[in-house]
Amino acid sequence: MSAPAVQSVPELVAARAAELGDRTYLVFQDQSYSFAQVHRQVEALAAGLAELGLGRGDRVALLVRNSPEFVFIWWAVLRLGAVMVPVNLRLTAREAAYILGHSQAKALVMGEQSLELLPELRRACPGVSFWLGVGLEDHGQLLPLEALCTRGGSPPEVSLGLEDQAVILYTSGTTGFPKGVVHTHGSYLMTAASFARTCGLKASDRLLTANPLFHVNAQFYSCLGTLWAGATFILAERFSASRMWDWTRRYQANKVVMLLAITTILYNRPPRPDDADNPVELVVAGGAPKGHYHDFERRFGVKLQTLYSLTEAPLAVMSPLEEPCVDGAVGLPMRPGWPGLENHVRVVDDQGRDLPPGQTGQIVIKNPAVMRGYYRDPQATAQVLKGGWLHTGDLGRMDRRGWLYFLGRAKDVIRKKGENISAAEVEGVLNDAAEVVEAAVKGVSPPDAAGEEEIMAFVVRAPGAGPGWEDLIAHCEERLADFKVPRFWLAVEELPKNAMNRVVKAELGRGERPWQAPGTYDRLKGVTAS
Numbered sequence: 001m002s003a004p005a006v007q008s009v010p011e012l013v014a015a016r017a018a019e020l021g022d023r024t025y026l027v028f029q030d031q032s033y034s035f036a037q038v039h040r041q042v043e044a045l046a047a048g049l050a051e052l053g054l055g056r057g058d059r060v061a062l063l064v065r066n067s068p069e070f071v072f073i074w075w076a077v078l079r080l081g082a083v084m085v086p087v088n089l090r091l092t093a094r095e096a097a098y099i100l101g102h103s104q105a106k107a108l109v110m111g112e113q114s115l116e117l118l119p120e121l122r123r124a125c126p127g128v129s130f131w132l133g134v135g136l137e138d139h140g141q142l143l144p145l146e147a148l149c150t151r152g153g154s155p156p157e158v159s160l161g162l163e164d165q166a167v168i169l170y171t172s173g174t175t176g177f178p179k180g181v182v183h184t185h186g187s188y189l190m191t192a193a194s195f196a197r198t199c200g201l202k203a204s205d206r207l208l209t210a211n212p213l214f215h216v217n218a219q220f221y222s223c224l225g226t227l228w229a230g231a232t233f234i235l236a237e238r239f240s241a242s243r244m245w246d247w248t249r250r251y252q253a254n255k256v257v258m259l260l261a262i263t264t265i266l267y268n269r270p271p272r273p274d275d276a277d278n279p280v281e282l283v284v285a286g287g288a289p290k291g292h293y294h295d296f297e298r299r300f301g302v303k304l305q306t307l308y309s310l311t312e313a314p315l316a317v318m319s320p321l322e323e324p325c326v327d328g329a330v331g332l333p334m335r336p337g338w339p340g341l342e343n344h345v346r347v348v349d350d351q352g353r354d355l356p357p358g359q360t361g362q363i364v365i366k367n368p369a370v371m372r373g374y375y376r377d378p379q380a381t382a383q384v385l386k387g388g389w390l391h392t393g394d395l396g397r398m399d400r401r402g403w404l405y406f407l408g409r410a411k412d413v414i415r416k417k418g419e420n421i422s423a424a425e426v427e428g429v430l431n432d433a434a435e436v437v438e439a440a441v442k443g444v445s446p447p448d449a450a451g452e453e454e455i456m457a458f459v460v461r462a463p464g465a466g467p468g469w470e471d472l473i474a475h476c477e478e479r480l481a482d483f484k485v486p487r488f489w490l491a492v493e494e495l496p497k498n499a500m501n502r503v504v505k506a507e508l509g510r511g512e513r514p515w516q517a518p519g520t521y522d523r524l525k526g527v528t529a530s
Contacts, residue, residue, distance in 0.1 A: 004339065008160035008185040010079040012227060013039055020203075020230055027206075027234045027251060028068050035230075038071070045076035046155035048148025052107075052130060056081030056158060059103045059168065061128075062214065063087045063096065063110040063117070066237045069134045070213045071223065073109055073145070078185070081158040084167045085180075086214035089113060090498065093120035095178075099170050100125045103180055103375065109145060111135055118142075162186030168375050169216055169311050172498055180375030181216075181311045190338045190369040191315040192224035197337030198318045199255070199284055199305055201229035208253035210236035210244065210262070220314040221284070222257045228337075239501075241265050245300070248278045256302075260286030261501030263304075267296055268437055276301030284318075286330070290428045293327040306330045308406050313390050315369035317345055317404050329403045336367075343367040345404060347396050352386075355397070362410055363396040364389040395422060412505065414443035414453050421455065421484050423505075429479045430457060430486075433472055435465035440495050440503045441486055446515050456515060457486035458508050460494060467491075469521050488514075489521040 006012045016025070017039035026033040033041070054060060060077045062084060064070045077084045085103045087096050096117060100108060107130035110118065118141060122131070133142030166185045170178040201207065209222040213235075226233040234251045239262055248256060258266075263285045276299065284305045288296035297304050308330035309316040319331030333343045344366045347355050355361040370390045373381035384391050395407040408424025415421075423441050430439035437460040443453030459472070469489045476485045496507035509517060520529040 006189065007162055008078070008164065009075060009166060009188050009224070010042075010158075010160065012189065012224075013042060013075055013079075016227060016230060023230075024232050025227070026068055026071060027232060028066075029237070031068060033068060038075075041068075041072045041149070042075045042079055043155060044149040045072050045145070046079040047153045048145075048151050049076055049082075049107075050080055050155050051151060051153070052143075052148065054080060054082055054107055054130070055156075057165075058082040058106040059085050061085040061087055061100055061103065061105040061108045063089065063108065063114040064134055064213075065089060065111050065113055066210075066213050066218075066235055067111075067134075068235075069111075069145070071235075073134070074213075074219075076155075078160075078166055079155055079158070081160055081164065083165050086167070086169065086219075088170075088172075088214055088498070089212070093117040093124070097121055097124035099178060099180075100128060102177075103168050103170075106130065107132060109134055110142065115139075160185055162189070165372070167219070171311055172502075172504075179377060179380060182372045182375050183314075183369075184372060187314070187369045187371070188220060188224055189228070190336075190341055190367075191220045192228040193337035194315050194334050194341070194343070194369075195221045195225040195318075195337070196229040196231075198321065198335045199225075199282065200321045201225055201231050201255070203230040205229065205231040205255050206234055206251060206253045207231055207255040207257065208234040208236065208248060208251060209257040210239035210247075211257060211259060212238075216309070216311045216314050217257070217259070241269060245275070245278050245280075248280050252279050254279050255282045255284070256280050258283055258285040259501055260288070261497070263288045263296060264431075264438065265501075267292060267299070271299065275299050278302075282321075287328075289431060290328055291432050293325050297325075308404065310390075310392055310394075312371045312384070313365045313367075313369070313392065315343060315367050316365055319403075326403055328405055329399070330406050331404060332402055341368060346389075347398050347404070352389075357398055357400045360395055360397045360407060363392045363394045363404070363406070365392060366390065395424075414441070414455055416443075416453050416455065416483055426455060426457075426476075426480065426484055426486065429476055430459065430472070432479075433475045435462050435472060436460070437462050438495060440505065440508060442505050442508050444488065444509065444515050446513075454488060454515070455484070455486040456488035456490065456509060456520075458490050458492050458495060461491055469523070473523060485523070487523050489523065490514075490517060490519060 017035045020035040022034045025035045109132040111134050132145050133139050134145045137144045167183050168180040211218040280302050283302045287306050304325045306319040317331045318334045333345045347361045349361050366389045393410045397405050408422050412423045413420045426441045439459045441457045444456045496504045
């Protein structure tokens with residue numbers, strides 16, 4: 001496969017600094033950095049980290065909030081040929097310690113927001129040699145990262161190629177211990193180039209995101225996508241529904257990358273006369289509330305471009321920029337922006353055979369940007385990487401034009417009376433109801449289910465919604481086969497979510513008998529648990 005001269009992220013950073021110099025690359029709150037300033041910060045920090053003793057192959061973990069410092073540290077680590085291990089800021093000390101231990105991290109960089117974890121992490125992680133702090137100059141147990149940048153000198157020259165490891169991204173661990181997804185410099189570059197091409201990123205664009213930088217989405221698309229295109233990257237510290245559109249006006253952002261959860265939150269807010277009074281032309285997201293894709297576009301005056309990807313396969317599927325979005329679909333294989341790159345997406349049956357349009361099967365993906373494997377887990381790697389194809393574990397179908405429809409996790413299936421019921425299908429119907437802010441379902445096994453499962457719905461009611469369940473049950477009965485209508489119903493104030501605003505099903509109805517939780521309505525028996 002032929003490839004551009006740039007073979008690593010540090011090379012791309014240096015190339016953009018040389019080409020674009022004083023043009024603004026990074027904006028954060030009231031701070032802005034040119035391409036040249038970013039490069040100088042990265043070089044100075046890399047020199048300091050090298051003097052400390054960090055180098056090629058070392059794993060450096062980050063517990064750092066969205067900030068320019070995250071970007072500088074990340075690229076400085078890569079500049080040395082080391083590997084970044086970003087850690088979810090919402091993890092407990094025990095969960096973070098597992099990642100530090102499993103990744104064999106040699107250094108940890110942390111910000112003020114994670115200081116409460118420090119004592120337990122020090123006890124649990126003897127393998128960490130260097131404990132560094134960012135924005136914490138007076139902290140006695142952490143070496144100030146800022147001090148490393150003032151020592152002068154240049155970092156050592158390190159030869160890097162497309163196949164060199166760059167990052168280990170840990171999954172959420174919803175089905176066991178988190179897995180470390182290994183990506184290379186090639187994965188970063190190919191995905192960034194393809195994202196930029198598919199959404200039409202230009203050097204004149206100003207792209208904003210509030211997605212966390214410890215996650216694949218913000219790294220591969222917003223941050224590296226803008227770097228590839230020579231565009232301006234506007235970073236918010238965290239998502240705020242009340243301030244999101246104000247930020248776009250303040251920073252004159254014409255493109256925004258969101259999550260499906262964020263578009264849903266924004267759409268469910270009370271409409272305002274100035275909703276469309278913003279400079280945004282394009283919103284890239286997993287979608288919008290089902291049935292309301294075009295309503296979302298009209299209300300906010302934007303073009304919606306849908307996206308489907310995984311931590312294991314960031315280069316996956318997007319809707320074409322020049323075509324209208326298709327409600328419920330996620331798009332076509334992302335357009336390669338790298339010479340010689342091919343991106344293949346299929347829907348297959350249990351034997352790996354292609355399924356005809358309209359039939360549901362597993363989504364499989366093949367391209368050079370797919371993960372190299374799970375770190376220190378060859379068995380799990382072999383289970384999902386078969387014959388060069390990543391078996392996503394996600395259910396989907398394709399229409400006759402080749403558009404992909406994502407139907408949920410294959411493991412997020414409820415087995416009832418010999419039928420496999422997609423939780424995503426039921427949730428889509430629930431979330432389309434006016435009296436629902438958001439809802440999630442899971443399978444539960446009461447004694448009278450004869451070893452199978454019943455569906456239990458957890459519902460955040462809309463303001464003003466009545467206390468009964470009759471209208472919502474009728475709504476479901478009109479749209480779903482009877483066996484798909486939830487039997488158990490429980491009103492909750494909020495759904496448990498991770499840092500990416502995705503529902504954590506394991507925390508729904510925690511306990512041995514969730515169907516007996518006070519306030520749970522049993523549709524079959526017509527009674528409410530007390």
